[in-house]
Amino acid sequence: MSRASSSPIPLYLQIADSLRDRIARGVWQQGEIIPTLEQIADEFDVARVTARQAVQLLMSEGALTPQRGRGTFVSATAPTLKPVQVVTTLAALVEMYQATTQQLLTVEENRRRPPITTADGVLAEHYVHMKRVHSSDGLPYCVISLYLEDKIFSMSPDRFREELAIPTLVELSPRSIAKARQTLTIGSADAETARLLRVPTDSPVARVQRVFNDLENVVIYYADVVYRGDAVKVEMDLGSLPVKNSS
Incomplete structure (x- = not known):
């Protein structure tokens, strides 16, 4: 899945938005390990460093937590709105x-x-x-x-x-x-x-x-x-x- 490089929004923000949406919709559940940086980079057709920036942004928001030797896990369910x-x-x-x-x-x-x-x-x-x-x-x-x-x-x-x-x-x-x-x-x-x-x-x-x-x-x-x-x-x-x- 390739990201639109013509967008004025930085690629890592686009990817972070997609990952955040997966947490909000329950595709990634709380306590679940997420794909590796290599897998995310392959999925979005970007460099590994771009995938890392997206994941680090969600870490800074408290949505993801790294565990040494184990991977990165969903630490919190994103707040949802009643439509x-x-x-x-x-x-x-x-x-x-x-x-x-x-x-x-x-x-x-x-x-x-x-x-x-x-x-x-x-x-x-x-x-x-x-x-x-x-x-x-x-x-x-x-x-x-x-x-x-x-x-x-x-x-x-x-x-x-x-x-x-x-x-x-x-x-x-x-x-x-x-x-x-x-x-x-x-x-x-x-x-x-x-x-x-x-x-x-x-x-x-x-x-x-x-x-x-x-x-x-x-x-x-x-x-x-x-x-x-x-x-x-x-x-x-x-x-x-x-x-x-x-x-």
Whole structure:
């Protein structure tokens, strides 16, 4: 299995990411010996020194432990995320947020207008912008840049700063939401997002853009949410094919 040499990410980081994923998925169990450096180098078609760098990185993270004369063993099971279900209604979205325990870290707050298009609606005069990291059990799973119309934010600034924005918005001003929609796309993490999510740069991510409008089509809430690729679950009921009568 050859690694993509054209990637801007160093080879040893690419390999470390693959090895880390094996631990997270349980392919390599805690207490199990991993392949030798020579075997890893052969598998990824790299030099032995590159394989060593990847393994040493996981050692520094505490995921692997060398034992003299025996080899290198999996010392800890990588933390796993409970997947976030992609829902398709506002009610289900509120219910999902209310049913989860999350830690919020605000990394930026300022006055800024959302980067909307004319198709999204009409801009209000002022917005409050907050950039946050959402974590579950101490593990970050999404970075969100959200914009709230200033009039709504001023209803309860402390709550909007300390609690999840959507359930708070629905509770404080439910009639303000005349229309709500979201778009899901797949991409890769930039350097800043990767740092906040603790994943390698260019790791797969799911990007969700949400727009809420009032009766006058004014955008009262806009959010750009970037989820770790391993934190998203999309499940759809496709139904069944009609059974043909063979008689």
